[in-house]
Amino acid sequence: MPEYHIKYYILPLMSSVCTCSHQDMLNFPATDVLGYKKRTHLQPHFVVEDGIRSVQDKLSKGVDVQFGVTLTKVESRNDCVELTWTDSNGVAKTETYDLVVLGVSPDVAASVFEPVKSSLGQIPTCKVETVAHTDYSVLPPLYHAMEKHVVSSADSLTALIQSEKIAQGIHLWTRDGNTEAAHEQPCGVIVTTNPLKSVDTDRTIRSAKFTRVLRTPESRNIINDIFPKPRPLRDGLTPGWTNGQGGVYLVGGWCWDGMVLLEGCIVSAMRVASSLGVQIPWEQNKKRTAM
Template sequence: MSIPSSPPPKQVRVAIVGSGLTGLVATYLLTASSNNNAPNITVDIFERASTLGMDSASISVPLPLSSSASHPVPVGLDEEGNRSRKRLKVQPPPDSVLRIDVPMRAFTGGYYPQLLALYRHLGVQTKKTNFTYSFASLPSPSPSKASHITPSPNILYNGANGFRGLSLPFSLQPPRPIQVRSVLEQVSRVREYFGSVLMLAVGYLQLLILALWHHHLGHTCDVTHPIREHTLRDLVRDPFPRRSSASKGRSYTLRSRVGHWVERGAEDILRRWVGLDEGFAHQTLTPLFSAVMTSTLDSVWSCPASEVLDYIALTLGKDHFVVKDGVRTVVAKLLREVEEHGPFDHIIFATQANQTAHFLRQYIDSLTPDAEAERLRGVVDVLERFKYEKSLVVNHTDRRMLPRHEGDWRDLNLVSPTHHRGEEEDEWESDNASNDTLVSSDGYTMATHILTLPPTARELLIMQTTNPLPSLQPDPAHVLSRSTFERAVIDVEAHVARQGLFTHSPKGAVQTAGGRRLALGPLQAGAGGVWVCGSWAVGIPLLEGCVVSAQLVAEEILTLEGATIPAYARW
């Protein structure tokens, strides 16, 4: 008598469109082996770039720089510029080669808990890079003047979470030789400088109070609190928005009602002393977030105030990190072999929200009207709320992009466009701003990162500039590479709409920044078939959103297919 053999495991095929960090994390989790009774899951990745992964735009630069280094070969192309069919093999770069991540992949401990946990799980080495900063501004180019102007910083921040303080810009240091007239002028400039430093200190202290108050009281994740629909511009007008009468009428426990009463009393007192200073926001806060988000200054002003406040609260006192040997080590550890294409049981769109919306619109047109088509229309409606802005990253050796005096150089040198008061002023601007020039809401803050070189090449200077200003462009003769990206920007409309795809929930499967838990939203939970994920899923669109959203989608697919992520693949 023969014993019937157990049926073969179910074959499940998943297609993933896009191989950035989101697609790679989903691939890694889905292809991790599970128990013998689990289905056999294979994953195919579709990517239009020459290589898989978040490393596709990065470059390797030989040291010392030679004439051939002006046009280094990007990863994934052979010497003739053809696509390489070889798998990515990662070895630590020798001291004679500098690996440059494009774009820069720095992250802060408090805002990226899942990203850091993933890197630790994979054994990816990171290193602390607590950046120093310089802040400068440049006027719009004038036809009557030379087009190239060297930035002169007005703030030099020495890093270490503020413990190293600020430095005096070179333009304010005592002149040589010393003359009575020049000394008097210098005293006046130094006095004005220390006035601006005082404004910076007070503005930062007020911002911290605002951030810690709204974050730790849960206002930033409370869907009924008006701060959730405040933009950063609104926060200048009203830093402590009052709850509406509708929310006051909700049924609360006695403890909650007492808590709200105490909260309102405290906010009435805080309103007299604490606000988001407009000058501080113009000169420091928005340029910094324009660089962090790689978005225009106008988009920063339209960003949900709750996301900015969460970022400030969660990164307070935390270190910055980068991957020690470049992000290609992450790609190599996450990547699995890909096989023949189709048919598929699941498709994960790990592309930009606008690209995914385009794909899905065409797919919906091929469907008969049913519940799935209606669900996908809802998904497309959410994805179309996200706006994208182009960002340019240039690696180069042009010292003109830095402040004129080397003593003013910092790790990250920020330069914002300015306009004179009276030129295209925003109607909401208050009368208490005293500067003659303001950071314009048009254009980007340019960020020039001085790259850390191996000890054998410390005499060289290589920089990565993100979004060069029209009046301050690197000399083409000194350019190593140019890469263009599209980056998601978050506004209040998209911030509210994305709850349909990913939502905060006490029972959420994944814990993200601030200990908050995230779950799939009603448009994705238990749906199956077509899935969407990406950096835009939670918080400011950064790498943490890639990891969190990919985890949620991968775990949901495995649950639907009767499988689980094995212990060795969890972090």
């Protein structure tokens, strides 16, 4: 592909989707980008209208949730799995369970679960910052020119967006091999990921850092061996731990053969449910529709 097209179109767009630098994106397997484009081309994108918190509340209903817990060790025993952690007060505890599902990044899994220490320890990650704020001055200059002629405040800007039936606008800003994504919410809040410009602290609502799992051809092979499809092992490959062995399962956006996205969380969770004989509601509905 033309270098100009890669540098000024593909890399800013795809690195904003993957929240990583352009160089990190260039290290991804080409099949990740091609697969993403193939599956999303001309397909609608959806957001949760009343916020992701409503999804979290529904998923966690009836589940004993504990915050401030730091997992330190996972060990498979003969007929159970032993977990060791420290609670929010720093008190160490150990309990046994029939099965354990770990929804953590690969670096965390490698640090607490010995069978995957050497393999998942090789998967690259990076830290990404996200800021929720109302500082419209950090949006691109072209946008300010439009804003100056059309609206005079953040409130009227939000009204304009809603009147035009634009659910959410996203602005990309690239500098020195990195791309910032500023995601406008209908309520007037901006969520900026990988900020390249300083956001006014007085207009900052909340900021956080999270781990982004990256991809390389080597890490793709590691993940495909842990989550195997029915196929013979490649020549020269020594069989290792696979998902579910010893009563331990891994789930997450990185636990599938593709770019690290929320879709991977769903696919990996469905895989665990199927292996445990749990009915997946939308799969059942699909069968009824087909009949």
